[in-house]
Amino acid sequence: MITKTVKIINKAGLHTRPAATIVKFASKYSCEFFIQKDGININGKSIIGVMTLAAEMDSELTLTFDGKDEVEACEEIVSFFERGFDE
Amino acid sequence: MMKTFDEIFENAENIITGIAAAPGLVIAKAYKFIKEELEVNGQKITNIKQALTDLDEAITRSKKELNKILNLARDIMGDKRAIIFEAQMMILDDPILLGTIKRRIEYEKMLPEFIVNDEISKYQKLMFQAHEAYMSERAHDIEDIKNRIIRNLQNKRWKSKIIQDVIVVSKTLTPADTILFSKSNTKGFVIDHGGLTSHAAIISRSLNIPAVVGTHNSTLLINDGDELVVDGFHGCILVNPTKRQCNFFNIKIKHLKKLQKSLEELKDKKAETTDGKIIELLANVDVTGEIDIAKTSGAQGIGLYRSEQIFAEMGDLASEEEQTKIYSKLASRMYPQMVTIRALDIGGDKFNFSGISEPNPFLGLRGIRLLLANESLFKSQIRAVLRASKNKNVQFMLPMISSLEEVRKSKRLIDECKKELKKAKEKFDNNIKIGIMVEVPSTALLAKEFADEVDFLSIGTNDLIQYLVAVDRGNDLVSDLYREFHPAVLKTLKIIIDGAKISNKNVSLCGEMAADTLAIPLLIGLGLETLSISPSTITYVKKIIRSISYLKSKKLADECLTFTTSQEITSRIEKFFVDNSIKRTRNII
Numbered sequence: 318m319i320t321k322t323v324k325i326i327n328k329a330g331l332h333t334r335p336a337a338t339i340v341k342f343a344s345k346y347s348c349e350f351f352i353q354k355d356g357i358n359i360n361g362k363s364i365i366g367v368m369t370l371a372a373e374m375d376s377e378l379t380l381t382f383d384g385k386d387e388v389e390a391c392e393e394i395v396s397f398f399e400r401g402f403d404e
Numbered sequence: 405m406m407k408t409f410d411e412i413f414e415n416a417e418n419i420i421t422g423i424a425a426a427p428g429l430v431i432a433k434a435y436k437f438i439k440e441e442l443e444v445n446g447q448k449i450t451n452i453k454q455a456l457t458d459l460d461e462a463i464t465r466s467k468k469e470l471n472k473i474l475n476l477a478r479d480i481m482g483d484k485r486a487i488i489f490e491a492q493m494m495i496l497d498d499p500i501l502l503g504t505i506k507r508r509i510e511y512e513k514m515l516p517e518f519i520v521n522d523e524i525s526k527y528q529k530l531m532f533q534a535h536e537a538y539m540s541e542r543a544h545d546i547e548d549i550k551n552r553i554i555r556n557l558q559n560k561r562w563k564s565k566i567i568q569d570v571i572v573v574s575k576t577l578t579p580a581d582t583i584l585f586s587k588s589n590t591k592g593f594v595i596d597h598g599g600l601t602s603h604a605a606i607i608s609r610s611l612n613i614p615a616v617v618g619t620h621n622s623t624l625l626i627n628d629g630d631e632l633v634v635d636g637f638h639g640c641i642l643v644n645p646t647k648r649q650c651n652f653f654n655i656k657i658k659h660l661k662k663l664q665k666s667l668e669e670l671k672d673k674k675a676e677t678t679d680g681k682i683i684e685l686l687a688n689v690d691v692t693g694e695i696d697i698a699k700t701s702g703a704q705g706i707g708l709y710r711s712e713q714i715f716a717e718m719g720d721l722a723s724e725e726e727q728t729k730i731y732s733k734l735a736s737r738m739y740p741q742m743v744t745i746r747a748l749d750i751g752g753d754k755f756n757f758s759g760i761s762e763p764n765p766f767l768g769l770r771g772i773r774l775l776l777a778n779e780s781l782f783k784s785q786i787r788a789v790l791r792a793s794k795n796k797n798v799q800f801m802l803p804m805i806s807s808l809e810e811v812r813k814s815k816r817l818i819d820e821c822k823k824e825l826k827k828a829k830e831k832f833d834n835n836i837k838i839g840i841m842v843e844v845p846s847t848a849l850l851a852k853e854f855a856d857e858v859d860f861l862s863i864g865t866n867d868l869i870q871y872l873v874a875v876d877r878g879n880d881l882v883s884d885l886y887r888e889f890h891p892a893v894l895k896t897l898k899i900i901i902d903g904a905k906i907s908n909k910n911v912s913l914c915g916e917m918a919a920d921t922l923a924i925p926l927l928i929g930l931g932l933e934t935l936s937i938s939p940s941t942i943t944y945v946k947k948i949i950r951s952i953s954y955l956k957s958k959k960l961a962d963e964c965l966t967f968t969t970s971q972e973i974t975s976r977i978e979k980f981f982v983d984n985s986i987k988r989t990r991n992i993i
Contacts, residue, residue, distance in 0.1 A: 333542070334487045337494055344499075357530075363500035364491060365527050368542055371534035 318383040319391045324375065327401035331372035335402035340364045342393050348384025350394070361394075412652050413640055420622050422594070424639035425605035427940070428614030429657050431650065432591040434630045435570035436623060437577075444521045444554065448513055455509050459516040462556035467496050469552065476778060492549040517557040524550040571632050575623050577604040592634040594622050594641055599883045606916060610690050612697060612940035616641055618883075667943040671702035675946045681954040683928060685946060686744075686936040688914055695737050697939040702946070705741035707936025708801070708862070708914040709734065711748050711785065724784040731792035742797050744862070744936075745789050746841065747775055747782070749803035766876065771804020771841075776813055786821040793833035800836060801862060806844040811857055814838075841914075843867035848896045851903030855911075861904045862936070865915025869893055888917050889973040894930070894965055901931045912936055921988050922977055924948045929961030951986045 325331055343350045343361045350361035352370065354377075359366040361380070372378060378398075382391045397403070413419055449455050474489040495501065501523065508519045524546060531543035571592040572585050585593075593615035595604050608615035614636030626632065626643055633642040633653050642649050675683040686707030687698035698706060714722050714730055722730075735743050749771050762768035775782035789800050802814050815838065825832055842848050843864035855861055865888065870877050872893060875886040887893070897913075904911035912934035917923050919941045927935065928949065937945055960980050964973045981988065 330536075332538070333491050337487065337491050340494060360500045363498050364494040365498050365501050365524070365546065368491065368546070369527050369530040369534075371531075371536045371539045373536065 318381060319387050321380045321382075321391060321395055322377055323380060323395055323398040324377050325372050325398070326374065327404050328374055329404065330374050330376070331367075331370055331378075331402075333368065335397070335404075336367045336370075337364060338402070339394060339397065340367055342397065343390065346382075346384070346386045346390035348382050348387040348390050350383075350390060351381045353379040353381070407652060409635075409638055412649060413638070416642060416649065418643045418645065418649075420594075420616075420619050420625055420641040420643065422616040422619035422622070422639050422641070423599055423605075424636055425595075425599075425617040426593070426608040426613060426615035426636050427944070428592070428612070428634075428636040429653060429660055430571065430592045430614050430634050430636075431645070431653055431657070432569060432571045432632065432634075434573050434594075434626050434628060434632050435567055436626065436628045437572050437574040437585075438623070444517050445515050446518045447515055449515055450513070452510055452513065455516050456506060458557060459505065459509065459520075462516070462553055463496055463502070465556045466549070466552045467493065469556075470496065470549075476781070488545050492545065492552075495546070495549050496553075515557075517554045520553050520557065521550065524553075571634055573622055573626050573632075592632070592636070593617070594619055594626070594632070594634060596620055596623055599877055599886065606938070607690055609916075609919060609938040609940055610688060610697075664943075667947060670943050670946050670950070671700070673702075673946070673950070675949045677928065677949060677952055677954040677957070679953045679955055681928070681933075683932075683949050684912075684934040685942050685949075686912070686914075686934065687939040687942065688936050689734075689939070695734065699737070701939040701942040703741075703939055703942055706734070706738055706743040707912055707934065709743060709745045711745055712750050724788050727785060727788035728791045731788055731798070735792045735795060735798050739795055739797050742799060744799040744801050744839070745792075746801045746803055747772070747789075748785055750774060766870070772802050772810050772814065773804065776810065779817065782814075783817055783821055786818055787825060790818075790821055790825055790832040790836065791830055793836045794831040796833045796835075798833065798836060799839060799860070801839045801841060801860075803841045803864075804843065804867075805840040805854070806846050808850075808854065808857060811840060811854065815857075839910075841867075842900050843871070845871055845896070848900050851900040852906050853903075855904045855907035855909040858909070860910040860912070861900065863897065863900055863911065863913040863915060865893075865913060865917035868896065868915070869917075872896060887970040888920065888923060889926075889964075889970045889977070891965075891968055891970070891973065894926070894961075894973065897927075897930055898965065905931065910934065918945065921945060921948050922974075922981070925952050925957040925980055926961055926964060926973075926977060928952065928954060929957035929959070929964075931958075931961075948986060948988075952984065956980075956984065 340362060352359045352361045352367065354370055354372060359370060361367060380394065470489060470493050474486060474493060478486045505519050505523050508523065509516055512519065528543040528546050531539045531546070568589050569591055571594060572590050573594045575596045576598065577593070577595055590613060592613060593604060593608050595615065595617040596619050598604055598617045605615060605617050614634050616634055616636060616639050619641065622641065631644050633645050633649065645653070675685045684704050686705045687701065687703035688708040689695060689698055689706050690710050714727065731745060769777060789798060792798050802811065805811060818838065822832070822834065837859035839858050839860035839862055840847070840854060841864045842851060842861050847854055848868060851861065866877065869886060869888060869890070873885060873887065873890055875882050877883055877886045901911055911932065913927060913932050914936035918927060918935040918937045921944060924945055935945065960977065964976055967973050967976065
């Protein structure tokens with residue numbers, strides 16, 4: 318299991334477009350993927366779940382990956398956060 | 405002695421009154437059609453397997469609908485804003501959400517709509533709790549998809565529940581509902597909302613089903629299974645009629661049948677005034693089944709084919725091939741008579757399937773505006789219409805035209821389509837006539853200038869009057885201000901008719917105004933030579949035309965043009981009917 322803390326760096330926060338992209342990335346992998354914020358734990362493969370996260374710029378999220386392809390999944394998704402969702 | 409309608413209605417304690425929307429008399433059982441959006445039914449179920457299949461079907465159906473919307477949204481709003489719909493699409497595939505819903509259906513044994521509502525609402529609640537403003541907006545977006553799934557689940561339940569041979573009692577009916585009922589041999593409609601020109605009224609007239617609308621509280625006063633008399637001539641309903649009332653109406657129904665038979669004899673006769681002026685009567689057609697009624701009514705062609713009904717029936721946007729098939733069938737059924745196909749007229753109150761909500765839809769993206777904003781959709785229809793025109797009996801009509809630029813742009817697109825079809829070696833009528841609906845005051849005022857650029861004009865009175873007097877005909881609070889005999893309406897009709905004549909182009913009228921037999925002498929007197937009406941009213945209108953003189957009608961119209969109130973105009977026309985002893989159908993049965 319890998320746990321990583323990421324920070325939202327783009328202005329618009331975790332809006333619908335990046336939320337959709339994260340879910341699309343996560344669905345490619347077989348490992349479990351959860352996003353934690355303010356005590357709420359959301360399954361990262363569920364778009365409706367990720368959309369309930371109100372994550373503004375500068376807020377922090379904890380990502381957990383668990384499964385055989387967890388390293389690859391973590392790499393792709395964390396780098397998407399680090400790139401500011403390519404915006 | 406035989407009682408009169410007045411006597412029967414006067415003493416009746418079981419009467420409900422409304423607006424006579426479609427002629428006819430019928431006695432049958434009531435079926436209450438209650439369609440409360442999101443009144444989710446929390447009943448227990450026994451057949452889990454069926455419930456899961458229902459859910460799958462509703463999801464598939466929702467995806468299909470949403471996919472069309474998504475494409476349309478991308479065209480109109482661009483990829484960026486279309487993301488809302490893309491996210492909705494992903495929700496329909498959300499493995500966590502769907503997994504939970506399915507498990508809960510199996511475990512809790514409740515109707516899928518209940519579980520869907522409960523489960524998605526949980527997420528919405530979380531969104532509403534967030535402090536950020538955009539989160540509550542997001543919750544509203546989720547509401548859309550939730551409603552879509554639930555509607556598709558409920559539609560299926562409704563469809564399986566509809567019984568045959570009943571009178572449908574409802575608060576409102578959408579065009580799609582009305583079509584749904586027409587397929588189960590519905591005997592009559594009683595609708596609380598709406599007026600003469602509501603869609604329920606128009607469609608029931610075209611399907612020849614008696615209807616009373618604007619009854620306000622019939623859904624409260626009538627119970628499922630009550631026996632009802634519906635009088636579509638006088639706009640009255642009797643609930644659980646007494647023996648005497650029943651006898652009275654049974655006799656009247658017999659009279660009516662006899663009268664209709666005698667009207668049938670008019671079928672092959674011309675609509676000719678007593679002084680020899682011939683009026684062309686065409687049919688407005690909504691649904692494919694209506695072509696038969698149009699054929700038997702003696703219509704001389706189809707003056708208005710409302711193509712949006714194809715989409716309403718199919719529930720989504722039809723492809724070019726599907727459309728070509730339908731239009732070609734229509735054209736060959738009517739051959740050698742002409743068929744005028746109106747381009748897709750959605751927006752406003754009609755089929756807001758795009759899911760885009762506008763603050764003021766009647767002044768928004770509707771008719772030609774929506775088509776020009778969505779070229780691929782428009783061109784697929786143009787090509788389908790062209791392909792159906794190969795026997796040279798098809799015309800094409802553009803709705804909601806408000807500027808000449810729209811006409812020119814549309815004609816350019818039509819030319820492009822012709823080139824494409826030539827390249828593909830498809831046959832079509834290269835000289836197909838292109839006309840416009842005159843239903844916006846700006847176009848009415850410039851009728852001559854528009855007529856110079858097109859082949860024909862067709863006056864759509866429903867919208868024209870609504871825009872002229874600034875009244876939403878579907879709004880009960882102001883619908884009494886919607887007046888067909890407003891002096892401004894008359895003046896405007898005259899401008900349009902005269903403009904077309906100066907430009908030497910055909911002008912017809914295809915609004916519901918022509919279905920009101922009271923308006924006939926006036927319209928003929930104003931110089932109209934072509935009327936397009938619901939097939940079921942053709943023989944009634946023909947009967948009126950055959951009993952009036954054109955010269956007298958012209959005098960009537962000239963006189964009415966000098967009046968300044970609707971009241972004066974209406975009284976003058978009523979006097980015309982009395983003076984010339986013309987009887988309206990409702991007075992002779």
